[in-house]
Amino acid sequence: MSFSELFIIIANSTLFFTVPLLITSLGGMFAEKSGVVNISLEGTMVFGSFFSIFFIDWMQNQFPAFNPSLLLLLAALIAAISGSLLSTLLAFSAVNLKANQVIGGTAINLFAAPMVIFIARTINNVKNIPFDQTFNIESIPFLGDIPVIGEILFQDINILSFTGYLIAILSIIVIYKTRFGLRLSAVGEHPSAADSVGIPVSKMRWIGTLISGALAGIGGLVFVVSSSVTFSGQVGGYGFLALAVMIFGQWKPEKILLASLFFGLMNALSIKYTLIPFFDGLSLGYFFTILPYVATLVALMLTSKKSRAPKAEGIPYDKGSR
Amino acid sequence: MKFQALMSSIIAIILGLFFGLLIMIIANPLTAFPGFITMIGGWLNNESLRRLGDLIFLAGPLILTGLSVGFAFKTGLFNIGATGQYTMGMFAGIFVGIYGDFLGPLQWIFAFIAAMIFGGLWGLIPGILKSYFNVHEVIASIMLNYIAMYTVNVWIQGDESLFNVAFSKTRAIDLNAYIPTTFLRDIFDRSAIDFGIILAIGFSILIYFILYKTKFGFELQAVGSNRFAAKYSGIKENRSVILSMVVAGALSGAAGALYFLGKGSIDSGNQYSVGNELMSAGFDGIAVALLGQSHPFGIVLSAFFISFIQRGGYFMQTLGIKVEIIDVIIAAIIYTSAMAMLVKDTIIKWLKGGKKK
Numbered sequence: 001m002s003f004s005e006l007f008i009i010i011a012n013s014t015l016f017f018t019v020p021l022l023i024t025s026l027g028g029m030f031a032e033k034s035g036v037v038n039i040s041l042e043g044t045m046v047f048g049s050f051f052s053i054f055f056i057d058w059m060q061n062q063f064p065a066f067n068p069s070l071l072l073l074l075a076a077l078i079a080a081i082s083g084s085l086l087s088t089l090l091a092f093s094a095v096n097l098k099a100n101q102v103i104g105g106t107a108i109n110l111f112a113a114p115m116v117i118f119i120a121r122t123i124n125n126v127k128n129i130p131f132d133q134t135f136n137i138e139s140i141p142f143l144g145d146i147p148v149i150g151e152i153l154f155q156d157i158n159i160l161s162f163t164g165y166l167i168a169i170l171s172i173i174v175i176y177k178t179r180f181g182l183r184l185s186a187v188g189e190h191p192s193a194a195d196s197v198g199i200p201v202s203k204m205r206w207i208g209t210l211i212s213g214a215l216a217g218i219g220g221l222v223f224v225v226s227s228s229v230t231f232s233g234q235v236g237g238y239g240f241l242a243l244a245v246m247i248f249g250q251w252k253p254e255k256i257l258l259a260s261l262f263f264g265l266m267n268a269l270s271i272k273y274t275l276i277p278f279f280d281g282l283s284l285g286y287f288f289t290i291l292p293y294v295a296t297l298v299a300l301m302l303t304s305k306k307s308r309a310p311k312a313e314g315i316p317y318d319k320g321s322r
Numbered sequence: 323m324k325f326q327a328l329m330s331s332i333i334a335i336i337l338g339l340f341f342g343l344l345i346m347i348i349a350n351p352l353t354a355f356p357g358f359i360t361m362i363g364g365w366l367n368n369e370s371l372r373r374l375g376d377l378i379f380l381a382g383p384l385i386l387t388g389l390s391v392g393f394a395f396k397t398g399l400f401n402i403g404a405t406g407q408y409t410m411g412m413f414a415g416i417f418v419g420i421y422g423d424f425l426g427p428l429q430w431i432f433a434f435i436a437a438m439i440f441g442g443l444w445g446l447i448p449g450i451l452k453s454y455f456n457v458h459e460v461i462a463s464i465m466l467n468y469i470a471m472y473t474v475n476v477w478i479q480g481d482e483s484l485f486n487v488a489f490s491k492t493r494a495i496d497l498n499a500y501i502p503t504t505f506l507r508d509i510f511d512r513s514a515i516d517f518g519i520i521l522a523i524g525f526s527i528l529i530y531f532i533l534y535k536t537k538f539g540f541e542l543q544a545v546g547s548n549r550f551a552a553k554y555s556g557i558k559e560n561r562s563v564i565l566s567m568v569v570a571g572a573l574s575g576a577a578g579a580l581y582f583l584g585k586g587s588i589d590s591g592n593q594y595s596v597g598n599e600l601m602s603a604g605f606d607g608i609a610v611a612l613l614g615q616s617h618p619f620g621i622v623l624s625a626f627f628i629s630f631i632q633r634g635g636y637f638m639q640t641l642g643i644k645v646e647i648i649d650v651i652i653a654a655i656i657y658t659s660a661m662a663m664l665v666k667d668t669i670i671k672w673l674k675g676g677k678k679k
Contacts (some may be wrong), residue, residue, distance in 0.1 A: 085444060102460065110649065115646070240464045
């Protein structure tokens with residue numbers, strides 16, 4: 001295998017892992033920008049992927065001729081809706097009841113997987129839902145023909161990858177350039193100041209949390225579609241990795257994009273390291289398996305000293321304390 | 323105050339059970355009610371002594387993981403890494419249980435202590451990361467859960483004496499490494515029960531003593547209620563955070579030993595199946611700690627309750643109800659206990675309002 005072939009394989013695989021991480025950690029960012037810690041990203045990914053994969057499976061059986069890319073977009077819509085429905089639980093307990101957000105989020109994590117497995121097993125007796133992997137577009141016309149870049153970005157790719165980049169660009173614009181984004185950040189930094197100029201704190205936090213759930217739901221779908229051909233009731237800790245990506249990206253969308261590329265690369269290496277001639281000879285399977293998790297710890301050690309976390313993150317807003 | 327705390331846990335349990343019943347009715351209205359009755363106690367009708375003994379055995383590890391999470395809570399830390407510490411403890415317990423045959427009748431004690439040391443060391447890592455590098459203990463310990471699982475799998479699979487390739491499980495430990503079953507087994511009709519439950523309850527008394535009767539415990543709680551105030555009153559908060567995580571880790575490690583050094587109900591022992599999924603034990607500990615409101619004695623009560631409905635869920639499967647409903651109910655209980663204060667206040671208001679009429 002030539003170097004350029006190897007490079008393309010690693011780059012491709014990196015992007016495969018990057019997109020679900022990117023979407024989900026941007027989701028985490030929207031909640032935390034508003035001041036709500038969303039530790040339930042993992043459970044939300046499972047929840048969103050379950051309902052959307054269930055839908056895909058049903059559609060593929062009922063309408064085999066349906067356009068796969070359109071089906072995937074519809075599934076993403078369902079993932080977004082089910083994800084944000086689940087996160088209403090977090091928003092309700094964190095914003096309205098002022099409960100501990102980490103505990104509320106943990107409860108949601110513990111709830112999501114057994115709940116969807118219970119539904120799957122009640123309907124089908126098994127927890128796995130298989131689907132036909134027909135979503136990859138072989139090559140985008142013209143763009144796919146560009147050497148190297150075309151092969152990495154525009155070949156063997158599903159439509160949600162582009163949706164991921166689009167979400168990243170939109171997030172950057174929304175956070176920095178719109179009234180909504182600036183208000184969202186204000187609510188997470190200094191809720192009482194925001195409240196005093198008439199920004200509805202509770203409403204903003206609800207919206208932030210719902211966006212978070214929607215994106216994590218889509219992230220779950222992308223993860224399952226790009227890494228497997230069955231839904232199996234789990235997303236392998238990706239929701240937590242997405243939280244780490246968000247912290248590593250210092251709660252800023254453009255840095256989160258870079259951070260998720262880094263973690264995507266770590267994951268790609270952990271799967272594809274045998275292709276690299278130098279590593280193949282050494283028996284390093286274990287090292288590469290734990291690489292993404294160790295990399296997370298090291299990355300957080302290096303960046304957490306001066307944390308840029310929203311100041312009011314995790315603290316319920318009490319009008320009386322103004 | 324104590325009564326109110328108990329009330330809010332009971333309210334959380336009732337709401338959680340009600341939610342579970344609702345889901346069961348939606349899933350299948352015919353089996354829902356018989357299933358529910360089986361779950362909340364019907365399963366104790368047959369072979370009741372043996373089943374009760376199994377319940378008590380399984381409550382032991384739950385008490386210890388619950389104490390682990392609860393102890394960290396008191397210092398303001400959320401030990402979501404109990405699973406990783408439990409995994410490490412399990413490995414050390416099994417390792418000494420297989421290699422430590424020269425220890426004679428003391429083998430199980432050494433296996434147990436080894437488990438506590440390994441669990442404690444695994445808790446030390448997030449403690450150091452938290453106090454010196456400001457890494458949030460939740461993220462750090464979640465990553466360490468996965469690292470522990472993969473590491474232990476590699477250690478076990480790489481050693482023929484530990485790993486039974488044919489069954490993809492660990493091998494049986496030496497006879498001396500089983501926690502003594504003592505007289506308890508005869509009382510409970512050869513069930514899984516052993517001396518471990520006494521140990522677990524002993525630990526809850528010890529933790530109560532440490533938290534409420536020693537200077538060390540007072541300092542930990544001071545750090546938990548206000549880190550900065552504690553710092554300015556001269557408490558070494560970094561040291562408190564680290565020690566608290568070490569104690570929490572040691573308790574989870576002990577839980578791993580308590581389960582895997584158990585003789586089991588048909589004297590077959592409990593083996594670890596090597597797989598790529600985190601063990602649920604640590605997450606059960608979170609439920610136990612929250613339901614017990616982090617009080618050492620509350621944790622003992624809630625561990626018995628969680629063990630009770632988990633066993634109920636196991637026997638409910640004969641009616642075709644999927645066992646995952648138990649985890650759904652436990653999650654619902656945690657969710658409601660997270661907002662227990664508010665629920666409690668509402669109920670009290672409601673009760674008072676009712677009385678006025």
